[in-house]
Structure formats: structure tokens, C-alpha cells
Amino acid sequence: MASEYHRGEMEISEQKATYAAFMALTKWGSLAIAALLVLFTVWFCTPAGFIPGFVSALVTTVAGVFLLRDKPGSDH
Numbered sequence: 001m002a003s004e005y006h007r008g009e010m011e012i013s014e015q016k017a018t019y020a021a022f023m024a025l026t027k028w029g030s031l032a033i034a035a036l037l038v039l040f041t042v043w044f045c046t047p048a049g050f051i052p053g054f055v056s057a058l059v060t061t062v063a064g065v066f067l068l069r070d071k072p073g074s075d076h
Contacts (some may be wrong), residue, residue: 031064 012029
């Protein structure tokens with residue numbers, strides 16, 4: 001039975017797709033959580049209020065999208 005295994009001959013396209021989806025969900029989900037934390041922190045923990053909190057969350061989201069987007073030629 002052990003002799004039937006041949007290293008490197010297995011099709012791994014499904015594993016690659018699952019890993020890519022997991023990494024994308026982790027990346028964008030983390031950005032969403034960070035933006036919500038900024039919003040709620042500024043809104044409820046400072047005297048600034050909702051509008052400055054929303055602006056801070058929007059700035060965090062725009063910066064995160066700019067920094068986390070897929071760069072051309074970054075295929076591994």
C-alpha cells in the first residue's frame with residue numbers, strides 16, 4: 001500500500017482554491033472588524049461622536065483596501 005504513493009502526482013487545484021478563498025475571507029474580514037472597532041471606539045469611547053467615528057472608519061477602510069488589494073504579479 002505504501003508503494004502506491006508517488007510524491008508530487010496528486011491534483012491540488014481544489015486545495016489551492018480553498019486556501020485562496022480562506023485567505024481572502026481572512027484578509028477582508030479582518031479589515032471589516034478593524035473598521036468597526038475604530039467606528040465604535042471613536043463613537044462610544046470619546047466625546048467626538050458618530051460622524052468623526054464614521055469618518056475614521058471610512059479612512060481605515062479606504063487605507064485597508066488600498067494596502068490589501070491584490071498586486072499584479074504577486075502570484076505564488
